[in-house]
Amino acid sequence: MKTWSPWLSIVALIVVGMVYWIPALAKEQVADHQVAGRLLAIIEESGATDLEVQMRSRVSLGEVESPDALKELANKWAAELSVPMADDALARQDHVVTYQANLFQNGVHMSVELTGVSKNGTFDTYLVWQLIGNRKSLPYMESIQEHWTKALSKADFIPQFSTCIRGMYNDKMSVDQQEGRILSIFNALQAKERERLKDETVVSISGYTDWWDSSIMLDGEKMNLQVATHLDRQAGTRITVGTPIITVEY
16 A cells, blocks of 8 residues: 655645745735836836826815815815915815915925815815826835825725826837737736727727726726827837826826
8 A cells, every 4th residue: 555755745735835825926915005116117127118107096085164174174184294285275166175285305296185165155175186206206106105095094084096107118019019018018917808999099908907906897897907008100109007097198
């Protein structure tokens, strides 16, 4: 009667462990403030240059009862986010009042707005912020995003983020070449395609990767990735990558 060698038992355990361990590594999730960095690295590996990073978030802060309460709320969040909010409100329309902060620091353009929308004598309030930078300033952008996320989470708000990265390929690509380049990015992110649109110069493919949690629903399915390319006959081929969708012109 044959018996198992102790060495064979050890090898079997190692093989079983690797079967479970390798997929776990492949599907290791990326924290919200690290999504831009992961996307940027993959886009760079695809050959794109001159990359610009944009991060945006919008949070509903609830209702306040007066213009004074709106100003007090603006001052509170200016202190929480460590940004110099303007003392005077900007009235965009009769029923919309906005407090604003714009600054450039460590290579990052920062814009923060606290807006009140008048409704039956009260104000529905929204906090909107945007960061614009590049590869060099990305670590600072990520630290700001993490700091602001913690501040909002501490106040029981759950911020939703969108990230867009734009770049350029020197090649003037055909539609088939554009599709191939986009699909290489999908493969790198282990993303599943959900929707594809194209014409003579533009290709856009949307899909889902489980590398991060944030997503929207498209026809009953999750979507958190959109990659689009656009032939620029003068310069080359532009690429824009967004999560959960592209929120800038491409």
